[in-house]
Amino acid sequence: MNPENYFDNAATTPVDARVLREMLPYFETDWGNANSLHASGRQAMAAVDHARDRVAALLGVAESPQTIIFTSGATESNNWIFTVQPQAAISPFEHDSAREAALAAHADVLENDGLTIKKPQKNYNLISVMSVNNEIGSRWKAAEFRQSAEYIHSDVTQAVGKITVDLEGVDFASLSAHKFYGPKGVGALFAADGAVAPIFWGGLQDRDSRSGTLNVPGIVGMGAAAAIAQDEMQDNLAHVQEMRAIVLEALRPCSDYQINGGDNVSPYILSVSFKGLEGETLVIEMDQRGYAISSGAACSSRSTEPSHVLTALKMPLEWLRGTLRISFGKFNSKESAANLGRILTETVERLRNLRTI
Numbered sequence: 001m002n003p004e005n006y007f008d009n010a011a012t013t014p015v016d017a018r019v020l021r022e023m024l025p026y027f028e029t030d031w032g033n034a035n036s037l038h039a040s041g042r043q044a045m046a047a048v049d050h051a052r053d054r055v056a057a058l059l060g061v062a063e064s065p066q067t068i069i070f071t072s073g074a075t076e077s078n079n080w081i082f083t084v085q086p087q088a089a090i091s092p093f094e095h096d097s098a099r100e101a102a103l104a105a106h107a108d109v110l111e112n113d114g115l116t117i118k119k120p121q122k123n124y125n126l127i128s129v130m131s132v133n134n135e136i137g138s139r140w141k142a143a144e145f146r147q148s149a150e151y152i153h154s155d156v157t158q159a160v161g162k163i164t165v166d167l168e169g170v171d172f173a174s175l176s177a178h179k180f181y182g183p184k185g186v187g188a189l190f191a192a193d194g195a196v197a198p199i200f201w202g203g204l205q206d207r208d209s210r211s212g213t214l215n216v217p218g219i220v221g222m223g224a225a226a227a228i229a230q231d232e233m234q235d236n237l238a239h240v241q242e243m244r245a246i247v248l249e250a251l252r253p254c255s256d257y258q259i260n261g262g263d264n265v266s267p268y269i270l271s272v273s274f275k276g277l278e279g280e281t282l283v284i285e286m287d288q289r290g291y292a293i294s295s296g297a298a299c300s301s302r303s304t305e306p307s308h309v310l311t312a313l314k315m316p317l318e319w320l321r322g323t324l325r326i327s328f329g330k331f332n333s334k335e336s337a338a339n340l341g342r343i344l345t346e347t348v349e350r351l352r353n354l355r356t357i
Contacts, residue, residue: 051223137269143169182225186218250341
């Protein structure tokens with residue numbers, strides 16, 4: 001896949017070459033266990049602590065690196081929170097890793113009026129509201145639910161490293177490195193008081209909260225990606241805004257389509273629905289032309305069930321089934337964005353013409 005033609009960055013991003021270079025020594029020469037007391041272990045722990053500082057800085061909590069607990073990714077972080085925090089409620093738009101874990105813990109789902117999440121009529125121990133929706137890009141502020149819960153959690157996976165994250169009034173936050181050009185299989189849980197009740201036993205290595213040998217190469221990679229993202233955030237943001245505008249301009253001649261997510265959206269995600277068509281068909285057609293897009297969230301792309309996000313918005317089935325997610329990244333080019341929009345428009349019209357024959 002030509003990285004310029006890869007428009008599925010909400011599913012994952014390629015590892016930045018600079019990130020890989022920082023990781024390699026911790027595979028090849030500096031392989032110590034970060035919890036060992038000898039020199040090799042101390043060297044590994046120093047690298048972990050440096051990465052922790054970098055992630056904390058990206059999240060705007062540079063003065064409190066102890067609030068960062070490394071995990072295998074946002075899925076683990078989300079599951080962790082709903083395992084240890086009873087009497088919870090979630091927004092109707094949460095990622096499946098939060099939604100399924102919450103429902104398994106008998107959490108309530110807050111009501112909504114379109115994209116507006118209604119304040120609950122009762123108080124909860126925990127309320128979880130994501131920062132940026134992974135399907136439609138809509139944005140919310142979890143801290144606005146502070147009056148209704150003792151603790152606030154936010155899945156910031158699609159925001160961190162892309163737009164400024166504000167954790168003021170948030171007690172817990174989940175994130176993954178591979179959404180901002182870091183490696184897969186590593187992420188973090190932000191815990192405002194620096195600790196959270198463990199769910200793994202047998203070591204309690206990280207802040208006495210999470211058992212398991214620390215993934216030093218992955219953590220180093222996450223730290224490197226965080227530092228790069230912080231340095232380049234504004235440039236990357238301007239770039240994806242331009243890419244989004246180019247695609248939208250190319251789609252203008254297309255008939256019967258709508259943009260989803262409302263006005264307050266992350267420019268990194270463009271959700272568009274084509275009436276009467278199948279999103280999966282369009283994904284395959286574009287793949288055959290060398291372009292990667294998605295018909296929804298990668299975690300549920302093999303499911304035949306309609307999106308719970310679009311269902312919560314009461315989108316008619318004839319529009320829902322034809323929904324695509326185009327997600328932008330720093331390696332997309334003006335030419336690739338223009339070609340994507342043009343080819344997608346041509347494909348939509350061709351498929352519609354076939355239906356009328």
